[in-house]
Amino acid sequence: MHKTKRRHLSFVLKNTLAVLTAAIILLTAGCAGSGEEKQAEAEHTEEATETMTETETTAAETTAKPEPKLLFEETFDGEKLDGKKWEKCPEWDRQGASKWDDDYAYLDGQGHLILHAEYNDDGKVHAGAVRTHGRWYGGYGYYEASIKLPKAYGIWGAFWMMVGDLSAGDQKKGIEIDVIESIHNEEDKCNHALHWDYVKGLNIGSGSFKADIYDGEFHTFGLLRSDWGYVFYIDGKPTWSVTPTQCAVNPMKGYMKLTVEAAEWAGARTDKSRSELPADMVVDWVRVWSEKPKN
DSSP: OHHHHHHHHHHHHHHHHHHHHHHHHHHHHHHHHHHHHHHHHHHHHHHHHHHHHHHHHHHHHHTSOOOOOEEEEEOOOSSSOOTTTOEEOOOOEETBTEEEOGGGEEEOSSSOEEEEEEEOTTSSEEEOEEEOTTTOOBOSEEEEEEEEOOOOTTEEEEEEEEEEOGGGOOTTTEEEEEEEEOTTGGGTEEEEEEEEETTTTEEEEOOOEEOSOOSSSOEEEEEEEETTEEEEEETTEEEEEEOTTTSOOOOSOEEEEEEEEEBGGGTTTSHHHHHHOSEEEEEEEEEEESSOOOO
């Protein structure tokens, strides 16, 4: 009886062990299968993420900022100034020592605008000046001109804009934007400036600084007008910027001017000045874009 019980117990234990071993094998196989499934799932997720990233990149490229549009272009071809774009500035006395003169603004027939400057019998420097007043006006955008500036004591060339009503004394209502003024060119200097009240003399300027632009070659002078303020460029490189906190931005449309003038405070009516005139400011082209081109 005792031996029989022991045999029975041994049989039960063997069967139980066999069942447990089989269960362990099944569980191990199940876990391995689960791991493979998880790995496959991870690989699928990674592929989906990569596909999504590629799609998003493609969409971003598709919705990228459009190329700048050319809004205005003048290359000064032909024999006469294009009256649809330009007019000669009124023959006003300027700075007490100069006068704008219609006869001193003309095309050379080789694709250039010439703004000539020389002393006249009245003792003043007569000089050429043109503007797009009544022809073309622009607001926000990138303005650029290719100019060969004169180097002569007492005079300076300028590329500038008149925007709105400057008699209002308010930056948002009227402003003069001096893209470039070659004042003190005899010292290889120039400047940028913003003016908005002539009576009170309210303005902000870059100050006079030296620039390698008086080598007898053409150089580009640019201005970017936007909600972010004003940025000035020489040969494509920023040289001065003004934020809205320094001077309120003015989105109003204005006209461009290309001029030469003289003043006694700059050295006009001196022997040195007389000896260095006549002189010319030569303009190769003027362009206005909706935004600054990349190149």
